Amino acid sequence: MTVVSVRDVAERAGVSVGTVSNVMNHPEKVSAATVARVRSAIDDLGFIRNDAARQLRDGRSKTIGLIVLDVRNPFFTDIARGAEDQAAAAGLTVTLGNSDENTDRESTYLDLFEQQRVHGVLISPYADITQRLLRLRKRGIPAVLVDRTSTDLSVSSVSVDDIAGGRLAVEHLIAQGRRRIAYIGGPMEIRQVADRLEGARHAVAVNPDVTLDVIPIDALSVIAGRAAGAEILTRPAAQRPDAIFAANDLVAMGVLQALMMQGHGMLVPEQIALIGYDDIDFASAAVVPLSSIRQPSALIGQTAVEILLDEAADPTIEARQVVFQPELVVRASTRR
Ligand code: RIB
Numbered sequence: 479m480t481v482v483s484v485r486d487v488a489e490r491a492g493v494s495v496g497t498v499s500n501v502m503n504h505p506e507k508v509s510a511a512t513v514a515r516v517r518s519a520i521d522d523l524g525f526i527r528n529d530a531a532r533q534l535r536d537g538r539s540k541t542i543g544l545i546v547l548d549v550r551n552p553f554f555t556d557i558a559r560g561a562e563d564q565a566a567a568a569g570l571t572v573t574l575g576n577s578d579e580n581t582d583r584e585s586t587y588l589d590l591f592e593q594q595r596v597h598g599v600l601i602s603p604y605a606d607i608t609q610r611l612l613r614l615r616k617r618g619i620p621a622v623l624v625d626r627t628s629t630d631l632s633v634s635s636v637s638v639d640d641i642a643g644g645r646l647a648v649e650h651l652i653a654q655g656r657r658r659i660a661y662i663g664g665p666m667e668i669r670q671v672a673d674r675l676e677g678a679r680h681a682v683a684v685n686p687d688v689t690l691d692v693i694p695i696d697a698l699s700v701i702a703g704r705a706a707g708a709e710i711l712t713r714p715a716a717q718r719p720d721a722i723f724a725a726n727d728l729v730a731m732g733v734l735q736a737l738m739m740q741g742h743g744m745l746v747p748e749q750i751a752l753i754g755y756d757d758i759d760f761a762s763a764a765v766v767p768l769s770s771i772r773q774p775s776a777l778i779g780q781t782a783v784e785i786l787l788d789e790a791a792d793p794t795i796e797a798r799q800v801v802f803q804p805e806l807v808v809r810a811s812t813r814r
Pocket of ligand 1: 547548551553602625668670671698725726727755756
C-alpha cells in the first residue's frame with residue numbers, strides 16, 4: 479500500500495503544498511473553491527495527515543505518556559481518567575503504557591515516549607528512576623511521578639502519604655479489638671508497599687499487646703492475595719491472625735475470596751478482619767464490603783497533569799511534591 483503524501487494531494491488539486499497545509503490547518507485563509515478542491519483530492523486519494531511528524535517538527539507532541547504499574551488495577555484506571563480529563567482540557571491526549579511491575583517494560587515505554595518526544599511523562603515507577611527522569615528533562619521532556627513521593631526535590635510527584643495510610647489502617651484494626659495483625663504486601667521494592675508497612679509498624683510500636691506478622695507476596699494482585707489467604711487457612715487456628723492489612727484492594731479481594739472458601743474458610747469480620755488500600759469501586763461492592771484507605775486517585779492524575787503542563791511551558795519552574803492525606807473508609811469487613 480503506497481502512502482499518500484501532501485505533495486500527491488497538491489498535484490491532484492493543482493495547488494501548492496503550502497495551500498494543502500493551509501486547507502488542513504487554516505482553511506479561513508483559503509478560498510472556498512480551493513478548499514473544496516483540496517478536500518476532494520484528500521478524499522479521492524485517501525490521504526491521512528501525519529500529526530506525529532508535524533508535532534515533531536513543532537518540537538513537541540500533543541500527547542502525554544502515562545506509564546502505570548498494573549493496568550488491571552482500577553486504581554490506575556482512575557488515575558488515567560483524571561489525567562485524561564485534565565489533558566483534554568488543554569487540547570492534549572494521553573497514551574497509556576503498562577509496565578506490569580516489570581522494569582524492562584517500564585524502560586521500553588520510557589524509550590518509546592522519549593523517541594516520540596511526548597509532551598511529558600507521568601509514571602508510577604516500580605523502583606527509583608530519578609536519574610532517568612532527570613535525563614528526560616534535560617532532553618526537553620518533563621516527567622512527574624504519580625502514586626510515588628519523589629525523594630529528589632528536583633523531580634515533581636503527586637502521591638498520598640503511605641506511611642500515614644499504613645498507620646491509619648492498623649490503628650483502625652487495633653481500635654476494633656484486633657491483636658494478631660498480618661500485613662500482606664510486596665514486592666517491597668515498590669516504595670508505596672514498604673511505606674504502608676512502615677506505617678503499620680508505627681501503629682503496632684505503641685501497642686505492646688499487638689503483634690504484626692508480614693506475609694510477603696510477589697505481586698499486588700488478586701491471585702497473590704488469594705494464595706496468601708489460602709496459606710493462612712492451612713495454619714492451626716491459634717497461629718492465624720485475627721486481622722489482615724492488605725497492601726492494596728486487589729490483594730484484599732484475593733484474600734477475601736480465599737477466606738470465604740466454602741467449608742473451611744473464616745468468617746470476615748467475625749473471625750478475621752480485613753482492610754485494603756486505594757478504595758477502588760469494587761471495594762464497596764465486594765461480597766463483604768471492604769474497609770479501605772482511600773486515595774484521591776482521579777485528583778492525583780489531574781494534579782500530575784497540571785504540574786506537567788506547567789513544567790512543559792516553563793522548564794525553569796521549580797519542581798513540586800504534592801502529598802495528599804489518606805482517608806479511612808470503614809465498611810463491613812472490619813466492623814465489630
Ligand atoms: O503503586 C503500588 C500500589 O499502590 C498500586 O498497586 C496501587 O494499588 C497503589 O495503592
